[in-house]
Amino acid sequence: MTTPNGNHMHTVDLETMKLREQVFEYARRRMNYDPPPLDGPKTISELRAAVPATVTEEGMGGIEALSLFENVLAEATISNDHPNYLSFIPCAPTEAATLFDLIVSASTIYGGSWMEGAGAVYAENQVLEWLATEAGMPEGAGGVFVQGGTLGNLSALVAARHTAKEALLATGKSLPARWRFACSSEAHSSLKAAARVMDVDIVPVPVNAEGRLTGEALEKTLEGDWDGIFAVVATGGTTNFGIVDELEAVGKVTKAHNVWFHVDGAYGIAAMLAPTTKHLFAGVALADSFIVDPHKWLFAPFDACALVYRDPELGRVTHTQHAEYLDALENPEEWNPSDYAYNLTRRPRGLPLWFSLATYGVAAYREAIEQNIQLAYKIANEIRRRPDLDLVRDPQLSVVVFTKKGWKLEDYTRWSNKLLADGIGFVVPSSHKGEPNTRFAIVNPRTSYESLVEILDTMV
Numbered sequence: 104m105t106t107p108n109g110n111h112m113h114t115v116d117l118e119t120m121k122l123r124e125q126v127f128e129y130a131r132r133r134m135n136y137d138p139p140p141l142d143g144p145k146t147i148s149e150l151r152a153a154v155p156a157t158v159t160e161e162g163m164g165g166i167e168a169l170s171l172f173e174n175v176l177a178e179a180t181i182s183n184d185h186p187n188y189l190s191f192i193p194c195a196p197t198e199a200a201t202l203f204d205l206i207v208s209a210s211t212i213y214g215g216s217w218m219e220g221a222g223a224v225y226a227e228n229q230v231l232e233w234l235a236t237e238a239g240m241p242e243g244a245g246g247v248f249v250q251g252g253t254l255g256n257l258s259a260l261v262a263a264r265h266t267a268k269e270a271l272l273a274t275g276k277s278l279p280a281r282w283r284f285a286c287s288s289e290a291h292s293s294l295k296a297a298a299r300v301m302d303v304d305i306v307p308v309p310v311n312a313e314g315r316l317t318g319e320a321l322e323k324t325l326e327g328d329w330d331g332i333f334a335v336v337a338t339g340g341t342t343n344f345g346i347v348d349e350l351e352a353v354g355k356v357t358k359a360h361n362v363w364f365h366v367d368g369a370y371g372i373a374a375m376l377a378p379t380t381k382h383l384f385a386g387v388a389l390a391d392s393f394i395v396d397p398h399k400w401l402f403a404p405f406d407a408c409a410l411v412y413r414d415p416e417l418g419r420v421t422h423t424q425h426a427e428y429l430d431a432l433e434n435p436e437e438w439n440p441s442d443y444a445y446n447l448t449r450r451p452r453g454l455p456l457w458f459s460l461a462t463y464g465v466a467a468y469r470e471a472i473e474q475n476i477q478l479a480y481k482i483a484n485e486i487r488r489r490p491d492l493d494l495v496r497d498p499q500l501s502v503v504v505f506t507k508k509g510w511k512l513e514d515y516t517r518w519s520n521k522l523l524a525d526g527i528g529f530v531v532p533s534s535h536k537g538e539p540n541t542r543f544a545i546v547n548p549r550t551s552y553e554s555l556v557e558i559l560d561t562m563v
């Protein structure tokens with residue numbers, strides 16, 4: 104048999120055919136759930152009792168393994184795309200993005216080099232270019248889709264330090280005893296992880312009453328001592344509260360001191376697409392690099408982080424791996440995604456987002472994100488209205504943090520466990536300044552006001 108473009112198709116035996124159909128059938132079934140079952144974790148002893156030895160010399164056969172996955176293993180995972188999964192930052196991929204993830208898997212494209220992946224890299228780069236343009240970055244900005252925000256932040260910071268170091272060496276200046284970067288005290292844990300990996304120090308800058316990093320606080324904290332500071336990281340939407348730092352003011356301070364400005368927008372930069380919140384992100388235009396996770400609020404499946412550099416060449420000289428067998432790949436005309444982050448082999452994980460954008464158009468994204476924000480503001484009003492509940496902070500994006508009067512951590516935990524056990528929602532306790540609270544992180548277009556009100560009603 105041949106396909107319309109002349110490729111040969113192999114004839115598969117009946118058993119393979121059957122497995123293929125069953126796998127597609129399962130994928131179809133999973134995608135048809137409305138909503139998917141929330142499910143929940145099981146203990147290791149429960150799983151031991153329910154799951155036989157699966158990795159054996161003979162194998163157990165695909166049909167059986169698939170059935171074990173569907174009926175036992177999958178049920179012991181929480182569906183992140185359930186509309187009432189409101190913990191951490193959920194993941195709510197579009198139909199098109201999920202479908203295309205299957206195609207990426209079926210295509211075996213090496214996404215690390217232009218030589219092997221040109222068509223895929225070209226499409227991924229269109230998405231990066233679009234993100235850069237939305238952020239107000241100049242032409243030529245670009246980067247790579249890495250596995251997640253943790254790796255994106257690390258890769259950007261390594262490029263920042265490399266750039267600072269080269270600048271000092273080029274002018275014959277001595278290197279600082281310790282390298283440091285500054286970020287707000289509410290910045291994401293991945294920055295501490297990056298500092299550990301890089302063996303550098305963090306200068307924590309206190310936030311203002313609204314939870315934002317400001318330009319003044321940055322200046323004041325450093326008190327004119329910028330020695331060893333190779334980057335300032337501002338957050339475009341904190342994970343816990345969805346608070347956006349004063350990006351423009353912070354960016355201006357970094358320019359005055361000639362220091363790399365990185366914006367961690369893993370969750371929040373998506374909100375630059377929404378009319379209501381666009382203005383909060385004007386300062387990203389000043390950034391030397393930013394990240395945003397499509398698996399958070401750009402409706403793409405796990406796992407993807409778009410890392411964008413204002414001047415990608417600075418990322419390239421930092422991260423390119425050199426080896427005799429890799430040198431065939433180094434053609435200056437060609438864009439090798441591996442060169443722009445701490446990674447080599449990669450799947451073209453930006454493609455599900457590309458296909459989804461191409462399918463629905465950018466306007467649908469703006470609308471969906473705006474709708475999440477309006478829902479967050481609306482449920483915040485309902486929380487304000489209820490005498491037994493208190494908003495911890497006014498939401499800026501789509502995270503709503505609140506407390507129940509008189510509740511201790513045990514009360515939140517008991518309530519949260521029951522909510523999950525009843526299959527209603529996944530809303531875990533959180534805390535702020537040692538005080539327990541809970542939060543709704545809303546990034547799923549299927550999350551409804553009514554279901555959020557129902558969840559509030561269960562807090563008794």
Ligand SMILES: *Cc1c(COP(=O)(O)O)cnc(C)c1O
Pocket residue numbers: 192250251252253254256291293338340341342367368369370371396408
């Ligand atoms: C989620 C998040 C990260 C880490 O991203 P991963 O994809 O989980 O590695 C970093 N920064 C912020 C602000 C985040 O919300």
